[in-house]
Amino acid sequence: xxxxxxxxxxxxxxxxxxxxxxxxxxxxxxxxxxxxxxxxxxxxxxxxxxxxxxxxxxxxxxxxxxxxxxxxxxxxxxxxxxxxxxxxxxxxxxxxxxxxxxxxxxxxxxxxxxxxxxxxxxxxxxxxxxxxxxxxxxxxxxxxxxxxxxxxxxxxxxxxxxxxxxxxxxxxxxxxxxxxxxxxxxxxxxxxxxxxx
Numbered sequence: 001x002x003x004x005x006x007x008x009x010x011x012x013x014x015x016x017x018x019x020x021x022x023x024x025x026x027x028x029x030x031x032x033x034x035x036x037x038x039x040x041x042x043x044x045x046x047x048x049x050x051x052x053x054x055x056x057x058x059x060x061x062x063x064x065x066x067x068x069x070x071x072x073x074x075x076x077x078x079x080x081x082x083x084x085x086x087x088x089x090x091x092x093x094x095x096x097x098x099x100x101x102x103x104x105x106x107x108x109x110x111x112x113x114x115x116x117x118x119x120x121x122x123x124x125x126x127x128x129x130x131x132x133x134x135x136x137x138x139x140x141x142x143x144x145x146x147x148x149x150x151x152x153x154x155x156x157x158x159x160x161x162x163x164x165x166x167x168x169x170x171x172x173x174x175x176x177x178x179x180x181x182x183x184x185x186x187x188x189x190x191x192x193x194x195x196x197x
Contacts, residue, residue, distance in 0.1 A: 016168050024084065024164070027157065031081040034150075038077055042070040061139040069142075073150040080157025083114070083165065111165045118159035125152035 016024070045067040052060050082088050094106045128148045135144045 016164070020164075028081055028084060031078060031157065035074060035078045035081065038070050038074045042067055042074065045070065065137055065139040069137075069147060072147075076151040076154030079154045080161050083158045083161035086165070108166045111162045115159045115162035115166075118155045118162060122152055122155035122159060125155055 045063045049060065049063040049067065052063070079088075094103065098106060125148045129145045129152060132143070132145055136142060137144065137147070
C-alpha cells in the first residue's frame with residue numbers, strides 16, 4: 001500500500017509562483033556547487049593525508065583537521081538542499097494511515113518544528129560567529145568563528161525550505177530520477193526544488 005498524498009499532484013496549490021521557483025532553483029544550484037566543492041576538497045585532503053604517510057617527511061596534521069571541518073561543513077551545506085528535495089531520512093508511518101487534511105496537518109507541523117529549531121540553531125551559530133573569543137583551531141590556527149559560517153548558512157536555508165514546505169510539499173527524491181534511475185531525462189524531468197514544475 002503506497003502512501004496517500006494530502007494534495008493531488010495536479011493541484012494548483014502545489015505550484016509556487018514562478019519568481020520564487022526560479023530563486024529557489026538558483027539557491028539549490030549554489031548549494032549543490034558548494035557541496036561538490038567541499039566533497040572534492042575532502043577527498044583531496046584525505047588522499048594527501050594518506051600519501052604523506054608513505055613519504056619521508058613529517059605528517060601534515062592540518063590535512064586531517066581541515067578534512068574533519070569539511071565533513072561537518074558538507075553536512076550543513078547540503079541540509080537545506082535535502083530539505084528542499086524531501087531527501088532527509090524520515091519515518092513516514094503517518095503517510096500510510098492518514099490522508100487529506102490530517103496528513104497535511106502532520107506534515108505542516110513537522111516542517112514548522114524543523115523551521116523553528118533550525119532558526120534557533122542559526123541564531124546560536126550567529127552568536128558563535130560574533131562572539132570572537134580569540135580561539136583558533138589547533139593545527140591550522142583557523143579562527144573558530146569562521147568554522148560556524150557554513151553551518152549558519154545551512155541552518156538558515158533549511159529553516160527557509162522547511163517554511164516553504166508547509167505551503168508547497170517538496171517532491172520525493174526518487175521522483176527526480178529519469179528513465180532507468182540515471183538522473184533527469186531532460187529539462188521537463190529535471191528535479192524541482194518546489195513541486196509543480
